[in-house]
Amino acid sequence: MDIVVENLTKIYGLQKAVDDISFRVETGEVLGFLGPNGAGKSTTMKAITTYLSPSAGTIRLGNFNIYDHPEEIRRRIGYLPENNPLYLDMPVIDYLAFVAKLQGIPQNKIKERILEMVKVCGLEGEKHKKIAELSKGYRQRVGLTQALIHDPQVLILDEPTTGLDPNQIVEIRELIRKIGREKTVILSSHILAEVEATCDRIMIINKGKIVADGTADTLRKHAGGKEIVHVTIEDGSLNEIHQALAALESVEMVDFVNKENGTFEVQSKTNQSSRRAIFQLCVNNNWMLTRLSPVETRLEDVFRELTIH
16 A cells, blocks of 8 residues: 655644655555654654644545545554553553454454464563563564554554664564565664665655655765775875875865775765776876775765754
């Protein structure tokens, strides 16, 4: 089931939390939703789930829109909010049975569905404990289980790996990717490596506006735009090599990376490459070029560049 957001705006008093954004998420796609605190991520996700009404714009899930068919949309969405509200005094299995009834699962199928999802989300050893007795990581698993209990077509996950240890994160990541083959998934996270490993596509929002949308590789290329290479040269003096590299026509900036082994970071001018010129420079000066390797722009750098202002 596709999600279509058109000209979505949400205003709180004098603050415009979401500012006229539009995007589409297709069935079988896992979209990573990134942005600094207060950027509008949670507001957008709450609008999609009909938890709040937009000030302007519309949202459709398949043939249903949030104004005319809110109940139909809720039936088709599994939602794990950031604060993961749970009834702490209830045993896990009783809580899941309660949620299953709320979601309209037939009584004769509730037990089977609970056991299936408890296994999928790794709660077998915890299912009879009270939720209050669980670690934060296991509580997060309970929240994910309740979001999946009714087999929704759309899954909205707000910080789904909060409180999980590295092994649990890998397991949840694999679960989300498996789910994403059949469902439409939007997840937000502050862990950029997690989003890159889990999502097919990444969208970055800042101050209520979408500032980037594409695969991780596309965002790196778009935001970077300048070739960066690490260069290690032997035989010449450091100052001499530094000056020669900086004098190359295609080079914009040269910095030291490691003075002990003579490694420099060379940044080329926009849409230019300096690798051939560096190689020729070494040939002309009889210098030994022992390293010439490109530096990939990190997703963290892309995020900072797009959201720091």
